[in-house]
Amino acid sequence: MPYGYVGRVLWINLTSKEIKELTFDDEVLRSYVGGSGLAAKIIYENVPPEADPLSPENLLVFMTGPLTGTIIPGSGRHTVSAKSPLTGIWGEANVGGYWGAELKKAGYDGLIFEGASEKPVYMLIEDSNVQIIDAGDVWGLDAIETGEKLRDKHGKVRVSAIGRAGEKQVKIANIISDGGRAAGRTGLGAVMGSKKLKAVAVKGTGTIEIAEPQKLRRLISRVLVTIRADPHVQILASYGTDGIMLPMHTYGDVPIKYFTVGEWEGLEKICGEAIVQTILVRQYACHACPIGCGRIVKVDEEPYKMEGHGPEYETAAALGSLLLIDNLKAIAKMNDLCNRYGIDTISTGSVIAYAIECYEKGLLKTGMKLEWGNPDLAIRLIKMIGEKRGLGELLSQGVKKMGEELGGEAEKLALHVKGLEIPMHDPRAFYGMALQYVTSHRGACHLRGLMYQIEQGVRIPDLGIHKRYHRDTLMDKPEPLIAMQNWHDLLDSLVLCKFVAIPPATVAAMYQLATGIDLKLKDLLKAGERTYNLKRLYSIKCSPIGCEDKLPHRFMEEPLAEGGARGMIPRELQGALKKYYELRGWDEKGIPTEEKLKELGITQS
Amino acid sequence: MAFTEEEVKSEVIWAMKALYNKGLMTGVGGNASARLPNSEEIWITPSGLYKPRLTEEDLVKIDLEGNVIEGVLKPSMEWHFHTEIYKRRSDVNAVVHAHSPYSTGLAIAGVEIRPITLEAALMLAKVPVVPFKYPGTKELAEEVGERIMGTRLLILQNHGVIGVGYEMIEAVTAVEILEEVSMMTFIAKMMGRLIEIPPEEIEVIKKLYRI
Ligand code: SF4
Ligand SMILES: [Zn+2]
Numbered sequence: 001m002p003y004g005y006v007g008r009v010l011w012i013n014l015t016s017k018e019i020k021e022l023t024f025d026d027e028v029l030r031s032y033v034g035g036s037g038l039a040a041k042i043i044y045e046n047v048p049p050e051a052d053p054l055s056p057e058n059l060l061v062f063m064t065g066p067l068t069g070t071i072i073p074g075s076g077r078h079t080v081s082a083k084s085p086l087t088g089i090w091g092e093a094n095v096g097g098y099w100g101a102e103l104k105k106a107g108y109d110g111l112i113f114e115g116a117s118e119k120p121v122y123m124l125i126e127d128s129n130v131q132i133i134d135a136g137d138v139w140g141l142d143a144i145e146t147g148e149k150l151r152d153k154h155g156k157v158r159v160s161a162i163g164r165a166g167e168k169q170v171k172i173a174n175i176i177s178d179g180g181r182a183a184g185r186t187g188l189g190a191v192m193g194s195k196k197l198k199a200v201a202v203k204g205t206g207t208i209e210i211a212e213p214q215k216l217r218r219l220i221s222r223v224l225v226t227i228r229a230d231p232h233v234q235i236l237a238s239y240g241t242d243g244i245m246l247p248m249h250t251y252g253d254v255p256i257k258y259f260t261v262g263e264w265e266g267l268e269k270i271c272g273e274a275i276v277q278t279i280l281v282r283q284y285a286c287h288a289c290p291i292g293c294g295r296i297v298k299v300d301e302e303p304y305k306m307e308g309h310g311p312e313y314e315t316a317a318a319l320g321s322l323l324l325i326d327n328l329k330a331i332a333k334m335n336d337l338c339n340r341y342g343i344d345t346i347s348t349g350s351v352i353a354y355a356i357e358c359y360e361k362g363l364l365k366t367g368m369k370l371e372w373g374n375p376d377l378a379i380r381l382i383k384m385i386g387e388k389r390g391l392g393e394l395l396s397q398g399v400k401k402m403g404e405e406l407g408g409e410a411e412k413l414a415l416h417v418k419g420l421e422i423p424m425h426d427p428r429a430f431y432g433m434a435l436q437y438v439t440s441h442r443g444a445c446h447l448r449g450l451m452y453q454i455e456q457g458v459r460i461p462d463l464g465i466h467k468r469y470h471r472d473t474l475m476d477k478p479e480p481l482i483a484m485q486n487w488h489d490l491l492d493s494l495v496l497c498k499f500v501a502i503p504p505a506t507v508a509a510m511y512q513l514a515t516g517i518d519l520k521l522k523d524l525l526k527a528g529e530r531t532y533n534l535k536r537l538y539s540i541k542c543s544p545i546g547c548e549d550k551l552p553h554r555f556m557e558e559p560l561a562e563g564g565a566r567g568m569i570p571r572e573l574q575g576a577l578k579k580y581y582e583l584r585g586w587d588e589k590g591i592p593t594e595e596k597l598k599e600l601g602i603t604q605s
Numbered sequence: 606m607a608f609t610e611e612e613v614k615s616e617v618i619w620a621m622k623a624l625y626n627k628g629l630m631t632g633v634g635g636n637a638s639a640r641l642p643n644s645e646e647i648w649i650t651p652s653g654l655y656k657p658r659l660t661e662e663d664l665v666k667i668d669l670e671g672n673v674i675e676g677v678l679k680p681s682m683e684w685h686f687h688t689e690i691y692k693r694r695s696d697v698n699a700v701v702h703a704h705s706p707y708s709t710g711l712a713i714a715g716v717e718i719r720p721i722t723l724e725a726a727l728m729l730a731k732v733p734v735v736p737f738k739y740p741g742t743k744e745l746a747e748e749v750g751e752r753i754m755g756t757r758l759l760i761l762q763n764h765g766v767i768g769v770g771y772e773m774i775e776a777v778t779a780v781e782i783l784e785e786v787s788m789m790t791f792i793a794k795m796m797g798r799l800i801e802i803p804p805e806e807i808e809v810i811k812k813l814y815r816i
Contacts, residue, residue, distance in 0.1 A: 071608060221606045228775050231727060238755040276755040285696040290771040292696025
C-alpha cells in the first residue's frame, strides 16, 4: 500500500448489514487515484446503467483521496458519488470541512453503501469499532440537529447527515457535513435516504503515514506564502466566495431574475463585502486550509433569526439575485433552512425561480401567488420542497422534471444541462462556461473547468495555458477547457480544494512526497482524463441524455439587454463542440471512441 | 509554517526579534502569539519581559478563555484581543502586535493610506482603524473582534497595529508592508505631493487579479 492512503475501504451492505473490507491494488490506485475517480470505477463496474438510482442496487460512495487529511493546504475535502436520482446519469458532489480527514484518521479511505436498510439506521465509526445503529432517535431531525444529537451521544464525532428532504427522497436533496458544509449537487441525499441511512458519524485517532514527511513540510512552508499572496485567494479570505459577486457582475456573469436581467442594484446588499459588514461573526476554514472562505453568520431578529454557516457565492446568487431578493438576512435564513432540510441551494433557488417565471407566464397554475423579490414566499417554498408538500412536491423534482410535467412552452424555459440546474455563472458572459457546462459529465457543473477564471486572463503554464483568452470567443476554448477539466477531475480524485491555488506541478510534487508513488504531472493528468472519460461513458450508458450536450434555449437565443454581457450569445457552440469532441477522441455524437478507451485502459463491460 | 508545538514557539520568538530589529516596537512594546491550525490553545509572549531576548521557556500557553495551561510567567496583558481573533478566524494561526511608528503616526494625524503602490491599492485599501480603548482591556478586544473579519491588518488608534496570518511570516510581513507604505506616504507628504496610481489602472489591476 502506498503512503498517503490508509489502506482500507469499507463495503457496507445495508440490507444484510454485512460489512466487508476492501483494499485496492497499486495499479488501480495509480490509474484512478482516489476520490470521485476511484468511485467512478467502483460505480461503473457495480451499478448497472439501467438501475433505478433510488433502489438498493445503487451504490453510495463516500471517498477520500491520498492527500485528504494530510498537512497539504486544501486537503480537507471528500467526495460523494452515486448514480444520480436527479439526472439519471453519473452523480457526484464534493464537500469541505473535516469529515473526510476524520474518516482517514479512523483508518478508512472510503465507504461504499449498498442495498437498503429496512429501518432507519446510522453508521458509527470509531477507529476499528464500526457499527450500524438504529436511527429511531434521529430520523425526522434536520441535518444540523442530527449532527448535534450524535455528538451528544458519541462525543466529538464528525457527522455527515441528511435532513428531512433526504429522508423523503427529494431529488435535489444533499448531504450535510460538519454542521453546514454541503455535498450539494445531483441529489445524493435522496440516495442516502433511499437506503434509510440517516448519518455517518466518525471519530479517528490514527495518523496518515507520509512517504517523505520532512520534505513535504519544507515544500509546503515555501508554497504557503505564495498561496496567501495570490490576489484571488485574498478575495476569498477577505470576503468569502461571495467576494466575487461584484467583480463578476462587471462581466454580467451574476444571474438576475432567472437569467433574464443584466443589471440590478440589489447585488450591493448581498455581496461578500455586505456579509462582512452585517452578519459575519467568524471565518471558517476546512481542515488544513490557509484561506478560510467559510463564513459563520448570525441574525438576531425574527423572522430570520439564525446562527451557522453563511451563504457562499452560489447560494447568495441562487437564493438572492436569481429571485430578486436583496435581503441578506433573509438569504442567510433561507440558506440555513436549506442546510437543515438538506437541499441543494443552487437547485432550490433555480426551481423557485423557474416556478415564478412559469406562474407569471400562466404556464403554472397554483393557488399561491408566486412573485419575485419576496423572501417570505421563498421561505415557504423551501419548507414545502423540504417536506415534499403541496407545490413543493413538483418543485422537489428539479426543473427538468417540472418542465416535462408542465409541458409545452414551459419545458423550453427550464434551465438545466442534462437535468442539473445551471449554476450561478451566466454562459453568455463567459463563452467558455457554455462549452464547460454542456460537456460536463454530471450536467451543468461550475467547478470542472472554472473557465471564467481562464477567460479573465488567468494563465496556468503547467497545463499548457499560456495565452490570454477572451471571454467572447469559443473556437479557441476546447483546448484550455479540456486541460482544465482533466486537471479538476484529478483534484477531485486527490482530493484537493480547487480554490487553493497551488500550481499543478507543485501538486504533483506534493503527491509524490506524500504517496511515494513516482507519477509525474503528465501521468496524473492522464488519470484525470481517464476518470473524465469513464464518468462520461457511464452517463451515456445510463441515458441518451449523457451526450445531449446542449444549452437551454434562453442562453442561445435571448441575449441580455443590459449589463456586462449585453447582447452576448455563445453562437459558435456547435462548432466548438465539434472541435472539442475531436480533441477528446470522441465520435461525432460525443461518445468516447474505442481507441480512446483503449488508450486509457477502460474496458467496456 | 509551524507543524509542531516546538515550531510554533520558535516562530513566536522569531517574530519578536524581527519586529524589534525592524524598529517596529521597543523591547517592551509588542507581543505575539501562534497556534497549530485549529488548536484551541495558543502560545503567547509573556507580560513584562524584554521581548527581543525571549526564549522558548518564557512563552505561556493559554486556552481561548485565557486560562494558563503551561508556563510560569503571566501571559501578555493583550491576550484578550489575541484570543478574540482566534475565536473568529479559523484561518488565522499567528497574531502580532507592534507599535509601528509611521503606520500609527499617520493614523494619529488622520491620514489615510492612498493607492500609491500595488500593495497599497490591493491589500491596504481598507485597513480598519480601531477607536482608542485602554490597552489590555476586554473592550479593546471586542472592538478588535468586530473589525478583524476579512482583513490581515488593523490599526489601533493612538496605540499601534495588529497583523494576522495563516502563519507567522504572513502576520509579520503584513505589518512590514503597512509600515513601508506608511513611510512612503509620509515622505511624499513631506515633499508636498502624493501621486496616486490612476483609478483606471487600479481597475485593470483589480479585474486582472480578481476571480
Ligand atoms: S478554500 Fe474554502 S472550501 Fe476550500 S478548503 Fe479552504 S475553506 Fe474549504
Ligand atoms: Zn501595544
